[in-house]
Amino acid sequence: MEPRSRPPSLVVDPSLPAAVSSVLRSSPEILRSVRLGDIPSAPGPDPVKVFSAAALLGLAWALTSLTGMLLLLAVAGVLTGMRRLTADPAARQARRRMRVALDHSHRFVLPEDLDADCGALLRRAQDAAETVLGSQVNRAGLLDAIDNAVTLPDQVWQTATKLARLSAMRAEHRRIVPAAPPPEVAEAFAPYSGALERAADSLAGRVRALEEYAAQVSRADAVYRSYRQLELLAERTPQYEDLLAETAGDELAVPRLEEMTGQARRIRELFLESMAEARRAAGHLTGTGTA
Known part of the structure; x- marks a missing residue:
């Protein structure tokens, strides 16, 4: 599924x-x-x-x-x-x-408390939170912009309660407002329908911010894995140096070693950049990010 x-x-x-x-x-x-x-x-x-x-x-x-x-x-x-x-x-x-x-x-929200649209939004929020909390960079304590173990469950809870209220008000609105009101009075119902739509748009934006944070964390996770792999290789650099010294002349060995060092440095810079992006996304999620 x-x-x-x-x-x-x-x-x-x-x-x-x-x-x-x-x-x-x-x-x-x-x-x-x-x-x-x-x-x-x-x-x-x-x-x-x-x-x-x-x-x-x-x-x-x-x-x-x-x-x-x-x-x-x-x-x-x-x-x-x-x-x-x-x-x-x-x-x-x-x-x-x-x-x-x-x-x-x-103090709890059931799936049955939500209509179809609100249920889909909550599922997206839960998936995003699970992605962040299950990431390697989070488990390694590298996402220090926010305390994910506290902030993300609270974000999901706040989103769930607002979605439940929106679902209840939309259901009530459908019971009260006729499906096709007469044209001369339809305009009178517009502010109420508009309020529900704006609330839904606001909650959808909140979920998108959470998903963007999860996407940045996923990218940081992928780079982090490469970074850790290069760290392991860096520990074996002397073995590679010996191998090149034994099998190639200095004119070939030195450029190769410099290339290896440069690639490791670029991966580290990419990792640090990806972590900075994830922290910025976390700041936007909690309203503390800079423009």
Whole structure:
């Protein structure tokens, strides 16, 4: 499947604690239930059990005394606690995940929250962020213009939340505005449609800036690999010098060695230039770049 045709993945607010984020990411079906409002209500007390307990307490009061009734209450409390401790752990875990999802329902964006156009934009943003974070130059700590591990997830999150809002407003707009309003009133709807279009264009520009950064990083990555390969060869320069000295005269060996040195220098300059381009793209992405 082509990257652009893949649906976007779940986005969770990166500022959440790791424990909460882990629960949300591991429970996509529960998140969908929360988003759709399909939340099972907590079971109420069983009337038969309530009546039986009241009758039992009344009988204990009649047959014994207040002390006997209190003792019976204590036994019932212990039995209830033991029942909860031995309850199905899977059910307890599901209830816990549901509670976490309910408490943080505004801290995640599902693919279903987006229309087709917004989903495609989010997928592009996620692909670009993954390209940068997976690059060799990033793992080597060479992209020091921004902290990618912090900035890029936040960029994707901010983009996802804005795309979700745009999707919701576009859906509402389609419900309110007739598909073909009368010509004499069509102009009245234009500012609202225009606002949605401008918002979409702005978000598309934000994604393009992220993609440009990823493209610059990919180019820097390719040059970095060549640079590292030349570093390995440079360590073996004496062996090449000996080989040329043994197999060719100085009039051939010296120019060849100078050519090797010059090529290594050009690759290094190209690498440094590509890194500078990537840093400039990062600055534009975060609004700190120079014109």
